[in-house]
Amino acid sequence: MKAELWDSTNESMSIAKLKEVQLTRLKDLVHRVYSTNKYYKKTFDAAGLKPRDIKHLKDIEKLPFLTKNDLREYYPFGLVCTEMDDIVEVHASSGTTGKSVVGPYTPNDVELWGEVMARSLWANGLRKHDRMQNSYGYGLFTGAHGFEKGAQKIGAMVITISSGNTKRQIDVMKDFGSTALAATPSYSLYIAEVAEEHGLDPLNDFNLRLGLFGAEAWSEEMRINIEKRWGIIAHEHYGLTEIIGPGVVSECEHKKLHVNADHFLPEIIDPKTGETLGPGEEGELVFTTLTKEAFPAIRFRTKDLASLSNEKCSCGRTLPIQSRIKGRSDDMMKVKGVIVFPSQIEAALMQVAGVSDNYQIIKTKKGDITSLSVEFEPTEERYKQGHLDNLEKQAEGEIYSILNLHVPVRAIEPKSIPRSTGKAKRVIER
Ligand SMILES: [Zn+2]
Numbered sequence: 001m002k003a004e005l006w007d008s009t010n011e012s013m014s015i016a017k018l019k020e021v022q023l024t025r026l027k028d029l030v031h032r033v034y035s036t037n038k039y040y041k042k043t044f045d046a047a048g049l050k051p052r053d054i055k056h057l058k059d060i061e062k063l064p065f066l067t068k069n070d071l072r073e074y075y076p077f078g079l080v081c082t083e084m085d086d087i088v089e090v091h092a093s094s095g096t097t098g099k100s101v102v103g104p105y106t107p108n109d110v111e112l113w114g115e116v117m118a119r120s121l122w123a124n125g126l127r128k129h130d131r132m133q134n135s136y137g138y139g140l141f142t143g144a145h146g147f148e149k150g151a152q153k154i155g156a157m158v159i160t161i162s163s164g165n166t167k168r169q170i171d172v173m174k175d176f177g178s179t180a181l182a183a184t185p186s187y188s189l190y191i192a193e194v195a196e197e198h199g200l201d202p203l204n205d206f207n208l209r210l211g212l213f214g215a216e217a218w219s220e221e222m223r224i225n226i227e228k229r230w231g232i233i234a235h236e237h238y239g240l241t242e243i244i245g246p247g248v249v250s251e252c253e254h255k256k257l258h259v260n261a262d263h264f265l266p267e268i269i270d271p272k273t274g275e276t277l278g279p280g281e282e283g284e285l286v287f288t289t290l291t292k293e294a295f296p297a298i299r300f301r302t303k304d305l306a307s308l309s310n311e312k313c314s315c316g317r318t319l320p321i322q323s324r325i326k327g328r329s330d331d332m333m334k335v336k337g338v339i340v341f342p343s344q345i346e347a348a349l350m351q352v353a354g355v356s357d358n359y360q361i362i363k364t365k366k367g368d369i370t371s372l373s374v375e376f377e378p379t380e381e382r383y384k385q386g387h388l389d390n391l392e393k394q395a396e397g398e399i400y401s402i403l404n405l406h407v408p409v410r411a412i413e414p415k416s417i418p419r420s421t422g423k424a425k426r427v428i429e430r
Contacts, residue, residue, distance in 0.1 A: 006122035010262050011317045021262050023057050025290035030054050033296055036081040039074055061276055066300045076102040082294050092140040093241040103241045104294040112291060113244050116260045117150025120250030124235040125210055126180055128155035133178035135187060137163040137422055142245025143215055147182045163421040166194045173206055180210040185218040185226055186424035189357045192229050203231045214238060214246055216423050217327055219343050221350030225357055242300050243287050249322050252315040257322045263291050268308050271329055282307045284329060303329045335372050338405045342426050345374060348398040354382035354391050358417045361427045373408045383414050
């Protein structure tokens with residue numbers, strides 16, 4: 001039986017209809033940005049393009065890409081395509097890799113954001129009777145606000161605790177009867193750890209049934225660990241401040257990642273040549289916002305690697321399916337000629353019994369040569385048993401079987417790696 005959808009008109013329209021909607025919106029978008037924004041006019045003119053040249057969906061390939069550097073250059077409001085007075089809400093990314101990216105919203109943008117988030121959370125199984133503990137950090141960051149808007153549209157209770165103060169998270173989770181936890185996956189594990197330290201059992205002492213996770217790359221193996229530890233179903237969310245925040249891509253009940261492609265048009269390109277790739281081919285994800293008003297993005301290069309497929313999903317949604325993010329192209333490391341993503345090392349470590357969820361990848365650079373090593377915390381029980389060299393060898397073996405690369409692994413004392421209440425720092429440079 002098909003599941004009930006939040007917005008079946010738009011989530012399950014025929015592919016032909018979806019393309020028609022996308023094209024109408026794309027044409028409107030190029031006219032809008034060209035006539036309202038100096039940057040877009042300049043880049044269109046430089047490419048010898050007029051808005052009327054966009055006649056088919058395929059013509060999107062004629063449009064220039066928008067990069068993070070462009071956003072930095074026009075910081076904070078240079079890419080706004082409405083009057084500044086039309087803006088009612090502003091968010092910004094943390095700016096860990098330079099100037100932060102600013103996301104301004106008109107009332108229609110705020111409405112759209114709530115709608116795509118409600119769609120996403122509904123697909124995850126969130127309902128009116130749920131109580132969602134919102135442990136993403138409130139503030140300029142889009143995470144907490146997007147989840148709040150979507151959950152409230154569904155009619156669920158939002159517990160606005162924000163991140164941090166982990167003991168209080170546990171008290172609130174227990175006393176308020178939270179049924180869903182919205183947080184980074186690594187923070188959910190830290191909350192579980194602190195609960196155990198206080199003599200509570202994450203599996204039996206709480207009402208939690210859903211995990212609404214995002215803002216961090218995590219492996220399938222990590223997902224299984226989290227689901228077992230809490231006794232929940234854990235779902236992945238993917239979004240970006242540059243596009244709208246969370247609500248761009250999220251999972252249905254079959255754990256397939258559907259792109260809300262009636263509003264955010266995805267493409268996969270070859271990161272080196274910029275050439276468009278076909279279904280199933282892995283490359284860099286590029287998004288065009290079709291309906292956003294204040295801060296539209298045309299062909300924004302995310303630097304995230306993934307693929308798109310035309311596969312049909314039994315949930316009834318016709319929205320295209322995206323693979324999980326393999327990693328940011330910035331996170332990609334080349335070690336002795338081998339391409340390595342942190343998520344691959346995580347997947348290997350999670351295969352080994354006695355290895356906990358806490359690990360760090362240490363990157364050392366000598367001249368042009370990068371070498372890697374891994375430090376992990378064994379579980380408390382495994383640590384007490386000793387003979388940790390066996391465990392280290394096992395972990396090295398698993399990494400070798402995935403990467404065909406020898407990476408030295410060291411077991412370190414439990415609780416010695418710093419915990420994070422937001423995005424975990426899995427790779428450090430020494
Ligand atoms: Zn589906």
